[in-house]
Amino acid sequence: MIRLNNDNLARLPAEVPTPGRxxxxxxxxxxxxxxxxxxxxxxxxxxxxxxNRGEALDWGIVGVGVMPGDRRMRDxxxxxxxxxxxxxxxxxxxxxxxxxGSMVDYLFAPxxxxxxxxxxxxxxxxxxxxxxxxxxxxxxxxSGAFDLQNPDIRHDLAHPEAxxxxxxxxxxxxxRRREHGVAPFTLMSCDNIQGNGDVAKxxxxxxxxxxxxxxxxxxxxxxxxxxxxxxxxxxVTAESDIAELRERFDVEDAWPVVCEPFTQxxxxxxxxxxxxxxxAVGVQLVDDVVPYELMKLRLLNAxxxxxxxxxxxxxxxxxxxxxxxxxxxxxxxxxxxxxGSPTLDPVPGIDLEDYRRTLIERxxxxxxxxxxxxxxxxxxxxxxxxxxxxxxxxxxxxGEMHRSAxxxxxxxxxxxxxxxxxxxxxxxxxxxxxxxALAAENHTRPTAFIENxxxxxxxxxxxxxxxxxxxxxxxxxxSGARATLEALATSRGEA
Numbered sequence: 001m002i003r004l005n006n007d008n009l010a011r012l013p014a015e016v017p018t019p020g021r022x023x024x025x026x027x028x029x030x031x032x033x034x035x036x037x038x039x040x041x042x043x044x045x046x047x048x049x050x051x052n053r054g055e056a057l058d059w060g061i062v063g064v065g066v067m068p069g070d071r072r073m074r075d076x077x078x079x080x081x082x083x084x085x086x087x088x089x090x091x092x093x094x095x096x097x098x099x100x101g102s103m104v105d106y107l108f109a110p111x112x113x114x115x116x117x118x119x120x121x122x123x124x125x126x127x128x129x130x131x132x133x134x135x136x137x138x139x140x141x142x143s144g145a146f147d148l149q150n151p152d153i154r155h156d157l158a159h160p161e162a163x164x165x166x167x168x169x170x171x172x173x174x175x176r177r178r179e180h181g182v183a184p185f186t187l188m189s190c191d192n193i194q195g196n197g198d199v200a201k202x203x204x205x206x207x208x209x210x211x212x213x214x215x216x217x218x219x220x221x222x223x224x225x226x227x228x229x230x231x232x233x234x235x236v237t238a239e240s241d242i243a244e245l246r247e248r249f250d251v252e253d254a255w256p257v258v259c260e261p262f263t264q265x266x267x268x269x270x271x272x273x274x275x276x277x278x279x280a281v282g283v284q285l286v287d288d289v290v291p292y293e294l295m296k297l298r299l300l301n302a303x304x305x306x307x308x309x310x311x312x313x314x315x316x317x318x319x320x321x322x323x324x325x326x327x328x329x330x331x332x333x334x335x336x337x338x339x340g341s342p343t344l345d346p347v348p349g350i351d352l353e354d355y356r357r358t359l360i361e362r363x364x365x366x367x368x369x370x371x372x373x374x375x376x377x378x379x380x381x382x383x384x385x386x387x388x389x390x391x392x393x394x395x396x397x398x399g400e401m402h403r404s405a406x407x408x409x410x411x412x413x414x415x416x417x418x419x420x421x422x423x424x425x426x427x428x429x430x431x432x433x434x435x436x437a438l439a440a441e442n443h444t445r446p447t448a449f450i451e452n453x454x455x456x457x458x459x460x461x462x463x464x465x466x467x468x469x470x471x472x473x474x475x476x477x478x479s480g481a482r483a484t485l486e487a488l489a490t491s492r493g494e495a
Contacts, residue, residue, distance in 0.1 A: 019101030020052035089367035120173025126273035134381035146206035197227035309410035405468035415439035
């Protein structure tokens with residue numbers, strides 16, 4: 001068994017490609033917050049591809065972990081010289097492993113926030129990137145206002161020299177650069193949020209404004225916040241993935257990453273301190289990301305929500321199981337064609353019907369084994385951003401939205417915490433207790449769930465949505481998930 005580290009790269013099997021350059025030549029140019037599976041399968045992979053071409057050697061990645069659970073990632077990567085294996089899982093069962101070497105360091109902020117700030121203030125760092133999830137931006141799900149009452153934010157404002165949060169760390173780094181006359185970096189969000197760069201600008205400047213209005217003005221005027229659309233299905237690494245890498249390829253890797261073959265990155269070409277030549281490895285550099293991100297959010301991401309609660313309630317546990325069931329496939333395609341797609345502007349270079357079919361093929365990949373539990377998690381950060389805008393636009397245009405309403409009903413039914421067989425459901429959400437308390441009223445006050453204005457605004461007062469939601473929730477209780485989809489497909493029509 002070959003333990004993954006710099007010294008052992010030359011010993012790895014020929015079918016496991018390794019970094020093509022001496023890693024000692026790579027220097028840091030990017031600090032990334034939120035080193036999870038997606039970042040390592042996506043942004044870090046693109047940088048590694050560039051480095052294997054002999055390019056971008058001054059754009060190495062320094063990972064930063066802020067959450068307590070990130071300590072384990074730091075320890076795993078540090079023991080492997082920040083190397084890890086990316087395994088592409090093809091639908092035919094083929095495995096395509098590759099060692100990624102674009103990360104050069106990892107800092108665990110709770111242990112030494114000063115070291116993180118020092119790195120952020122280093123002139124060599126020209127991009128700071130983020131995959132901190134939708135909930136990591138600390139804004140209200142409806143109003144979008146930055147939450148200054150968050151206890152960690154209040155701590156950072158009171159003690160800016162010893163920050164706890166991503167906001168405190170990054171803004172302190174920018175403050176040091178401003179103080180010492182060092183040019184700012186680009187702050188690049190890679191999260192699944194519509195207008196992710198705009199959201200990053202709003203939230204980081206809101207924090208900075210609360211700390212020092214002059215600093216906020218400098219950030220607004222000097223820091224670039226490019227928008228981006230990112231896409232690659234990257235399930236949580238399972239123990240079986242670690243074992244398979246060991247058994248099939250003789251590689252001992254504490255935390256490999258598995259992903260689907262498909263990958264896409266559409267990026268606004270707006271940087272203040274340079275950027276790697278990402279277009280050389282397939283990144284689409286564009287002037288306007290909006291058409292692409294809306295396509296992804298309202299077709300891929302919203303379709304994940306459309307399949308996951310119905311699928312789980314019907315007894316499935318993996319996305320590929322759901323997407324090999326014709327009833328569910330028809331439901332997803334009907335949602336995409338008749339509700340999601342009508343809300344989109346033209347997407348340059350994209351055939352939407354081909355994109356929709358490709359999504360089904362991707363979801364149906366049995367080798368990825370994307371769990372419905374993962375897709376069901378943190379729904380309060382997802383449904384309001386991915387599906388509620390579709391419902392609102394369709395209401396405004398007089399279009400169909402009863403399938404979307406049924407998805408919301410399936411979430412409410414899932415949040416009751418018991419599946420159709422009576423087995424408990426482990427609801428994972430930052431608002432878990434609140435959601436489950438509302439769902440507990442589904443039988444006695446069936447509009448309770450959608451009356452949560454933080455998540456749905458005034459949707460409960462929209463007659464068409466309310467009727468469609470109540471019908472679907474009643475059907476889920478009386479007939480179950482599968483029968484509800486059959487009714488939607490055969491006789492429901494527009495609510």
